[in-house]
Amino acid sequence: xxSVTQLGSHVSVxxxxxxxxxxxxxSSVPPYLFWYVQYPNQxxxxxxxxxxxxxxxxxxxxxxxxxxxxxxxxxxxxxxAHMSDAAEYFCAVDDGGGADGLTFGKGTHLIIQx
Amino acid sequence: xxxxTQTPKFxxxxxxxxxxxxxxxDMNHEYMSWYRQDPGMGLRLIHYSVGAGITDQGExxxxxxxxxxxxxxxxxRLLSAAPSQTSVYFCASTLALFGGxxxxxxxxxxLTVV
Numbered sequence: 113x114x115s116v117t118q119l120g121s122h123v124s125v126x127x128x129x130x131x132x133x134x135x136x137x138x139s140s141v142p143p144y145l146f147w148y149v150q151y152p153n154q155x156x157x158x159x160x161x162x163x164x165x166x167x168x169x170x171x172x173x174x175x176x177x178x179x180x181x182x183x184x185x186x187x188x189x190x191x192x193a194h195m196s197d198a199a200e201y202f203c204a205v206d207d208g209g210g211a212d213g214l215t216f217g218k219g220t221h222l223i224i225q226x
Numbered sequence: 227x228x229x230x231t232q233t234p235k236f237x238x239x240x241x242x243x244x245x246x247x248x249x250x251x252d253m254n255h256e257y258m259s260w261y262r263q264d265p266g267m268g269l270r271l272i273h274y275s276v277g278a279g280i281t282d283q284g285e286x287x288x289x290x291x292x293x294x295x296x297x298x299x300x301x302x303r304l305l306s307a308a309p310s311q312t313s314v315y316f317c318a319s320t321l322a323l324f325g326g327x328x329x330x331x332x333x334x335x336x337l338t339v340v
Binding site for chain 2: 148
């Protein structure tokens with residue numbers, strides 16, 4: 113069975129600082145991995161996804177994530193935080209093991225300090 | 227460019243009342259699903275459908291009912307609302323499971339049961 117762990121329910125960074133949101137997964141087979149962002153009172157929007165093409169995946173709004181099989185991780189980074197990045201971020205995994213689709217982490221709330 | 231459309235956006239129900247959350251997608255996606263989002267719990271799958279006429283239970287199906295008479299529509303019914311069903315509900319769709327296909331989300335429905 114697949115599972116996702118996001119370390120830190122809240123992460124606070126200063127504007128202009130590096131953003132690092134951690135995601136570790138558990139899967140018996142090479143998975144597909146996703147990061148979604150949710151702005152206040154809105155639905156989830158895809159940031160980026162890993163589908164076994166390249167281990168470093170670039171997404172929208174300057175975010176990127178690196179798939180590390182040996183560490184079973186898919187951490188999300190952005191070199192310089194903007195105030196507009198304040199949102200909830202969800203990591204999700206799909207290992208194709210069933211028709212119930214993605215398994216989501218519990219989310220990380222990113223706070224940007226001015 | 228509608229994508230996934232959910233209605234209503236906000237609803238207040240009394241305990242014991244029933245209601246239907248509507249969901250429609252215009253992308254000809256076979257797979258549709260309903261999630262609920264609660265603080266600290268991430269997204270949990272309620273029900274899903276892999277095509278018209280086919281539905282199945284997710285992680286938290288109790289108290290909810292679904293049907294899929296057309297490819298486009300996937301309504302979620304609350305049979306007898308309870309305060310524990312106070313939550314944010316998201317409808318989602320994707321072309322097909324597996325293969326790393328992006329799952330698209332609606333804007334959400336905020337439900338309060340008093």
